[in-house]
Amino acid sequence: MKYTPALAFSLALALLSPTLASAQSAVALAGILGGKALLVVNGGAPRGVGTGESHQGVKVLSVGKEEAVVEIDGTRRSLRLGEAPVSVGSASAGKRVVLAADSRGHFINTGQINGQHMQYVVDTGASSVAIGKTDADRMGLKYLQGQPMRLSTANGVAQGWRIRLDSVRIGDVEVFGIDAVVTPQPMPYVLLGNSFLGQFQMTRTNDQMVLEKRN
Known part of the structure; x- marks a missing residue:
């Protein structure tokens, strides 16, 4: 191999x-x-x-x-x-994604931002998509041209950047024009917050989450 x-x-x-x-x-x-x-x-x-x-x-x-x-x-x-x-996929391709939780109850998988690979975790407590600076650099996001903002971190207050993503894709579902925040520190995952999740009707049953794209 x-x-x-x-x-x-x-x-x-x-x-x-x-x-x-x-x-x-x-x-x-x-x-x-x-x-x-x-x-x-x-x-x-x-x-x-x-x-x-x-x-x-x-x-x-x-x-x-x-x-x-x-x-x-x-x-x-x-x-x-x-x-x-x-x-x-099926007839529901482009409209519906079914996610399964891991052993810790987290919904983690892979997708794309602006056509670039990313690994995400669903975070219903986050107001927007959040991307660490390391991932943002790898994906070629021009966050320095975005709106500066102050973020509260474990190490105190730091400067982040508010940007708008051309597209976010998970499974066969792609959503366009999503607000996001780039944080100065690296993060293990991209946080899929409510600026993305709000585009879907979300249903959770035990360890399964269904995201159905709104019309």
Whole structure:
């Protein structure tokens, strides 16, 4: 297996993160094993799948050095090492996401901000999306052009920046023009607060949360 930091990161997400949605296929490429693609389907265990073979409805069409082309329900998609899972879906695609809580009761998964990969945690107590400076730099967000603001942190008062995100995507659902705050200190996750969550009808039952996009 070709071992890279991206591979280690993908495997960690595959084994620790909850499934995005039971009504759609979420597929990630965790590695290349010989001539086989190491696929993670709906948060399950990685499985080596060769060209022409299928696993849980996902057919591998070709395998390259760092990418694989797959077919799901007649749709071709390219998967690359280290990228967020690709969701291909049902009639509710683009409108509905189902999240499952981890052992601590947190809803953690991967998505995209302005087309760039991010790992988030749902935070219903946060008024807006919050992004650490390290992630903001990696995603190329021009936060220094945003509105300066004072933030209360564990180390006292610090300067943050209020910005507007072009898009936030989780699963097959994408929302545009979302208010966010960039904090001066790094954070382990992007906090998905109410500037994003307010775009959805949110229902929680035990360890499952359903986000249904409002019209």
